[in-house]
Amino acid sequence: MNSSLGVFVTAVYAATFVLIFGYGAYLLWRLGVECEG
Amino acid sequence: MNRATRKSVFDTVDAVLLAAGLLVLAAGQYLAFTAPPDVQQHYLIRILYVHVGAAWTAYLAFFVAMFYAVLYLWKQDPAYDCLSAASAEVGLLFMALTLFGGMMWARPTWGVYWTWEPKLTTSAILTAFYIGYFLLRQAIEDPEFRAKAAAAAAILGVVNIPINYMSVYWWRSIHQTATFDIINRKVHMDSPMVLAMLVNLVAINIIYVLFLRLKGKVARCAAQKEDWDE
Numbered sequence: 574m575n576s577s578l579g580v581f582v583t584a585v586y587a588a589t590f591v592l593i594f595g596y597g598a599y600l601l602w603r604l605g606v607e608c609e610g
Numbered sequence: 611m612n613r614a615t616r617k618s619v620f621d622t623v624d625a626v627l628l629a630a631g632l633l634v635l636a637a638g639q640y641l642a643f644t645a646p647p648d649v650q651q652h653y654l655i656r657i658l659y660v661h662v663g664a665a666w667t668a669y670l671a672f673f674v675a676m677f678y679a680v681l682y683l684w685k686q687d688p689a690y691d692c693l694s695a696a697s698a699e700v701g702l703l704f705m706a707l708t709l710f711g712g713m714m715w716a717r718p719t720w721g722v723y724w725t726w727e728p729k730l731t732t733s734a735i736l737t738a739f740y741i742g743y744f745l746l747r748q749a750i751e752d753p754e755f756r757a758k759a760a761a762a763a764a765i766l767g768v769v770n771i772p773i774n775y776m777s778v779y780w781w782r783s784i785h786q787t788a789t790f791d792i793i794n795r796k797v798h799m800d801s802p803m804v805l806a807m808l809v810n811l812v813a814i815n816i817i818y819v820l821f822l823r824l825k826g827k828v829a830r831c832a833a834q835k836e837d838w839d840e
Contacts, residue, residue, distance in 0.1 A: 578652065578653055578654065578718070579653060581714075581718070582653055582654065582656050582657060585657050585710075585711065585714045585715075586639075586656075586657075586660070588710070589660055589707055589710070589711065592703070592706070592707060592710070593703075593707070593817065596703055596821065597817075597820075597821065597824075600821060600824040600825055600828060601620070601824070603828045604619055604620065604824055604827060604828055604831075605619075607828050607831035607832050607835065608619045608827060608828065608831040609619060
């Protein structure tokens with residue numbers, strides 16, 4: 574694979590997973606605040 | 611808060627969904643990064659394995675939001691309003707991922723991040739509609755009126771989905787036609803690529819169900835607190 578293209582695609586995947594797992598972590602935090610607080 | 615109550619907030623079903631989502635997502639990434647490159651798009655095709663799954667999951671989430679909105683109007687149970695709003699929020703997240711992945715794919719392919727061609731324009735309208743849905747919810751203080759207005763908006767919102775899906779057929783432009791062409795019953799991909807795309811689609815759907823459950827619980831707890839404060 575062209576290395577710059579590979580880095581670009583991997584970076585896009587990383588940003589995607591940061592958004593998904595970030596939202597998941599936010600939901601767990603809100604669950605603690607709203608339902609257990 | 612005792613241990614039993616804590617367990618009931620994040621229950622066994624949530625734990626199973628989390629484990630299944632992570633496992634299937636890992637399998638999806640393995641398949642995505644071992645599938646052969648596309649003849650024209652080369653390794654950029656890998657962005658589409660998540661882009662398409664996110665788009666289909668966003669469509670599903672908006673239909674589920676409509677389903678719970680109809681249930682709310684029928685049964686008048688605030689729990690359905692919470693679930694409708696929860697599904698719309700998770701749908702908006704996946705719509706944002708769809709736009710992000712699409713823009714990252716478009717820059718090296720088309721030379722621009724964004725162009726006002728029909729598919730992208732209808733995607734922007736779909737996203738803007740659901741941002742408006744949440745602005746509407748924020749603007750109304752009365753919980754009952756807010757739930758009714760939001761239900762009407764959630765039902766109206768799904769009109770955008772067939773327009774968005776069909777835009778590549780109705781107004782041919784630079785966006786490629788659907789990978790899973792349900793109109794002509796064709797799949798425009800080779801088997802290893804289809805498998806990578808489908809496994810990622812399943813993973814994203816499992817994550818969607820988990821997020822819907824968690825957000826639904828958060829919304830119900832917040833609604834209960836709102837009732838106590840009044």
